[in-house]
Amino acid sequence: MxxxxxxxxxxxxxxxxxxxxxxxxxxxxxxxxxxxxxxxxxxxxxxxxxxxxxxxxxxxxxxxxxxxxxxxxxxxGSVSDRWDGDRNLIEARGERVTVTADFVDGVGRVRLSGVDWKAEVEPDATPLSIGDTAWVIGHRGITLRVSRERPDPPTDAD
Known part of the structure; x- marks a missing residue:
């Protein structure tokens, strides 16, 4: 047995x-x-x-x-209907982001809608530090282009 x-x-x-x-x-x-x-x-x-x-x-x-x-x-697992991480980066222009990693040589990381993104600033811009607020001014591929200055709202001609 x-x-x-x-x-x-x-x-x-x-x-x-x-x-x-x-x-x-x-x-x-x-x-x-x-x-x-x-x-x-x-x-x-x-x-x-x-x-x-x-x-x-x-x-x-x-x-x-x-x-x-x-x-x-x-x-x-479960899926939330709130997910918006797959954003259209063109529509992100003018969105406020928070810096999550210091910018070194014009490259850093920002948080947009709860998701961290690689980001870059103009070479002659003042470097951004963790916690700073920046604004999306465009993108290059999946890298966001950000600035300290808020961009003008897009017009119909844009």
């Missing part, structure tokens, strides 16, 4: 560990079923192989059908 319980416990552990490699969130339920059968067998509650197989099938399939969707949410 002890060998049988070890079989179920090792099978359960391998099935649970396999979930790290094949992440379909299925094997873990069979692993938990095998672990529970192994514990029940070790405790002397199950003696024959048919009893163990039936309990394994009931526990594994039952938990898979009843709990899989609830458990998948834990691994999927």
């Amino acid at each position: 002890l060998e049988t319980s070890w079989f179920w416990l090792i099978l359960g552990a391998l099935l649970v560990l396999s979930e790290f490699f094949v992440t379909g969130i299925i094997a873990v339920f069979f692993g938990v079923g095998a672990l529970l059968v192994g514990l029940a067998t070790a405790a002397g509650l199950l003696n024959s192989a048919p009893e163990q197989i039936v309990l394994f099938a009931i526990l594994s399939l039952g938990s898979l059908l009843l709990a899989r969707e609830k458990v998948k949410i834990w691994f999927r």
Whole structure:
């Protein structure tokens, strides 16, 4: 009986560990079923192989059908409707930003809408320091161009 319980416990552990490699969130339920059968067998509650197989099938399939969707949410995470990190940088012109890393040789980092961006200033501009406020005046690729001076609002001709 002890060998049988070890079989179920090792099978359960391998099935649970396999979930790290094949992440379909299925094997873990069979692993938990095998672990529970192994514990029940070790405790002397199950003696024959048919009893163990039936309990394994009931526990594994039952938990898979009843709990899989609830458990998948834990691994999927949640998405907020508020996310605006993928901004149109052209529309960002005139937005206020906060400096998050000192500008050295005209390059630093700023925070726009909760996201840090690489930024640059004109070479002859006064360097910006952490905590300073700056204004977006344009962009070059995904690097924002910023200035201490607030830009004039865009006109229809821009």
